[in-house]
Amino acid sequence: MSEVASVVAGYGLAVVAVAVYGAWIVARGRSIGRELGIGDPGGPNGQEDGRWT
Amino acid sequence: MSEELGSTAQGSMTASVATRVLGVVAAAAAALMLVLGLVVSPADVVQGEAVRLLYVHVPAIWVAYGSFGLTSLASALLLWRGRRRSDGGRHYDRLAGSAAECGVVFTAITLVSGSLWGKITWGTYWQWDARLTTTVLLFITYVGYLALRNLPAEPTVRARRAAVMALVSFVNVPIVHFSVDWWRTLHQPASLRIGRRPEITGEMYWTLLYSTLAVSVVAAWLMIHRYRVIRLEELRDEAGLAVALEQRRGEVVG
Numbered sequence: 001m002s003e004v005a006s007v008v009a010g011y012g013l014a015v016v017a018v019a020v021y022g023a024w025i026v027a028r029g030r031s032i033g034r035e036l037g038i039g040d041p042g043g044p045n046g047q048e049d050g051r052w053t
Numbered sequence: 054m055s056e057e058l059g060s061t062a063q064g065s066m067t068a069s070v071a072t073r074v075l076g077v078v079a080a081a082a083a084a085l086m087l088v089l090g091l092v093v094s095p096a097d098v099v100q101g102e103a104v105r106l107l108y109v110h111v112p113a114i115w116v117a118y119g120s121f122g123l124t125s126l127a128s129a130l131l132l133w134r135g136r137r138r139s140d141g142g143r144h145y146d147r148l149a150g151s152a153a154e155c156g157v158v159f160t161a162i163t164l165v166s167g168s169l170w171g172k173i174t175w176g177t178y179w180q181w182d183a184r185l186t187t188t189v190l191l192f193i194t195y196v197g198y199l200a201l202r203n204l205p206a207e208p209t210v211r212a213r214r215a216a217v218m219a220l221v222s223f224v225n226v227p228i229v230h231f232s233v234d235w236w237r238t239l240h241q242p243a244s245l246r247i248g249r250r251p252e253i254t255g256e257m258y259w260t261l262l263y264s265t266l267a268v269s270v271v272a273a274w275l276m277i278h279r280y281r282v283i284r285l286e287e288l289r290d291e292a293g294l295a296v297a298l299e300q301r302r303g304e305v306v307g
Contacts (some may be wrong), residue, residue: 003102003173010106010166011087014113017165018083018271021158025278026068032285036292 072277079274082267094260103173108260110166112268113159114188118226120156120272121195124149125223128216135212143287146212149219150202151279153195155272160192175239183232184240191229194222208287 001009068076090108097104127149135142167185168178179185202215228235233242253261 001172006169006173007091007102007105010109010169011091013165014109014162015083015087017158017162018275022275022278025275025282029278029282029285032282032289036285036288038285038288 068278072274075270075274075277079267079271082270086264086267089260089263094256097257100174103170104257106166106170106173108264110163110170111261112265113166114163114229115265116268116272117156117159117163117191118230119269120152120159120276121191121223121226123152123276124156124195124198124219127152128219131212131216132220135209135216141209142212143208146208146215147280147283147287149216150199150283151276153198153202153219154279155276157192157195157199158275159268159272160188160195164188164192180239182239183236184229184238187225187229187232191222191225194225198222208290 086108090105094105094108096102127145131142131145131149135145138144167188171180171185172178198215198218201218202211204211206214230243232238233240
């Protein structure tokens, strides 16, 4: 691999790692929140919105 | 350290107005970091284009050190004051867990970017050098810490066990950092040291400092959201336990 290709690979892998981790966190939060009905006024935990943070 | 990390914004489970602003700032800071590192900063006379990898590699390990430091601090507070808190110290546990996970991600980035840099500079992706070996040990230790956090146990007991492991694991952080001074290693000495003239200057110096700031802001965003997701996981587990207890009561009565 050339120097430039190695540099691009290093930056690319770092960006992908952070983006995938960030997206996983947000998706997991949304999924569990939906499961609990947080943020949904009609849901079982509709009043939890400001409490769980 | 405040328990309240902000109220949630409408339509999102882990974002608040403050963290949305932080997210925009983090994305802009990371984009500028890419421009500075890949375009503005010149190639090094000795290292050539490989020097650009240091703008990812060095900030990543500094953020990992900081994350593991935060994990240790929160763990020490959990063991010291956890029982006196109304939540049994779970706030400290969440803080420790979110920081450790972030630290593991940035240690992985350090290892991969360092390996690519090593291939250009040393001609090999890997050497069993003191710095490289202790960094891999650091990564494995904290992966073990995260695994321990996921073992089934009573939450307070699990949090205290994890806190002890976090404090033991942190011993390796100064060993990693000073390994280049304590042993003869292939790895170059630290680029920046407090109280000493920096090894790099000019645009490279400022790009490195700026990259560290940008990566720190990104890490802060990740940690805050992960903290909130851990809280959601706890709420889900508590809700599941309440349902299971209700069913059991129903069976007993029936």
